[in-house]
Amino acid sequence: MEKRRQGAGLGLEEKTTFWRDPAFNDLELLQATYVTHSFAPHTHEGYAIGVIESGAERFKYRGSSHIAPQGWVVAVNPGEVHTGEAAIERGWSYRMFYPDVSLVQRAASPDEAPTLDVPFFPSPVIHDPMLAGMLAQLHLALASSPSTLERESRLTWTFAHLVMRHADTRLIERPTRGGRSIVQHVRTYLEEHATENVSLDQLASLVQLSPFHLLRVFRETVGLPPHSYLTQLRVMRAKRLIASSMPLAEVAGAVGFSDQSHLTRHFKALVGVTPGQYARACQR
Known part of the structure; x- marks a missing residue:
């Protein structure tokens, strides 16, 4: 499209x-x-x-x-x-x-x-x-x-x-391999709570690290800070829901974005096209 x-x-x-x-x-x-x-x-x-x-x-x-x-x-x-x-x-x-x-x-x-x-x-x-x-x-x-x-x-x-x-x-080594169990724990938590307004303090307490230390380890291992990783999780889930024909008006809330404009901005920044374009492509 x-x-x-x-x-x-x-x-x-x-x-x-x-x-x-x-x-x-x-x-x-x-x-x-x-x-x-x-x-x-x-x-x-x-x-x-x-x-x-x-x-x-x-x-x-x-x-x-x-x-x-x-x-x-x-x-x-x-x-x-x-x-x-x-x-x-x-x-x-x-x-x-x-x-x-x-x-x-x-x-x-x-x-x-x-x-x-x-x-x-x-x-x-x-x-x-x-x-x-x-x-x-x-x-x-x-x-x-x-x-x-x-x-x-x-x-x-x-x-x-x-x-x-x-x-x-x-074999391509995934970012979470190599004994980074702390980061894997955080990633799993974010995947399970992707629709929630998770705080850095929550994540730091989860793995008993200071917020700064968690940010450093997470960025070194994943290549993204936790908030960017969470945004990407939401966009990936939005792609799947759009592909399953969920109305765009419902997708934003279903994946954790505050509104449709918020979804559109992040979706375009990561995918290169808007949610509407992606939806039309999935209907072909």
């Missing part, structure tokens, strides 16, 4: 088209031009893979700042905190895929059953003109081709080349 907005003061038009493909585990796809929009720090349950069609994007990822210019590929691993904003005044346009882990796993072992290993991309920006072209053609095919065979063939072939050429096949 498509939405347009003028880039403030630049005379440039922002445009987003978002949809899901039920044939590939509800693969989420986005074609967008952003000028003034910036993504808040967030993660994805699956991968974020795409190609920059024009302009350049800047994003923070794994402790460093990266720039993806026109013709380059972006590959963000599951569970990794990252941002996104324009690297140049006229912004950037890109085509993005958000596949779940199993979809990419199958590409990592196309001749046999998928292993338990998860492909890991060591670099989030990749210069590979041939692959960039393949990703763009795949995105176009998923948007417009009526041929199931073409869509399936392009997806398998493209993701297999992406993995074979640029991934290490190893």
Whole structure:
């Protein structure tokens, strides 16, 4: 579903088209031009893979700042905190895929059953003109081709080349692993009380740490402060409820946001499209 907005003061038009493909585990796809929009720090349950069609994007990822210019590929691993904003005044346009882990796993072992290993991309920006072209053609095919065979063939072939050429096949370590039982306890509590107005003092008392110490450990382990993690939990739940056809007017309260405008602001900051656009894409 498509939405347009003028880039403030630049005379440039922002445009987003978002949809899901039920044939590939509800693969989420986005074609967008952003000028003034910036993504808040967030993660994805699956991968974020795409190609920059024009302009350049800047994003923070794994402790460093990266720039993806026109013709380059972006590959963000599951569970990794990252941002996104324009690297140049006229912004950037890109085509993005958000596949779940199993979809990419199958590409990592196309001749046999998928292993338990998860492909890991060591670099989030990749210069590979041939692959960039393949990703763009795949995105176009998923948007417009009526041929199931073409869509399936392009997806398998493209993701297999992406993995074979640029991934290490190893188990991705989730942020909560490595003996961080305190942080896991806090995350579980937030997941169970996501609709409540949880305080930092509550969380600190829960694990018997000072608020400052909890903030430091949580940020070091997860990459986000607890309040940002809670916001992301709510947005992820909102996506599931919207996909299940719950009316938008009811979603905000159901996931813990104070009102629909609050939901819309955070949803757009993390997903890149509005709840309404996401709802229309889920109805296709």
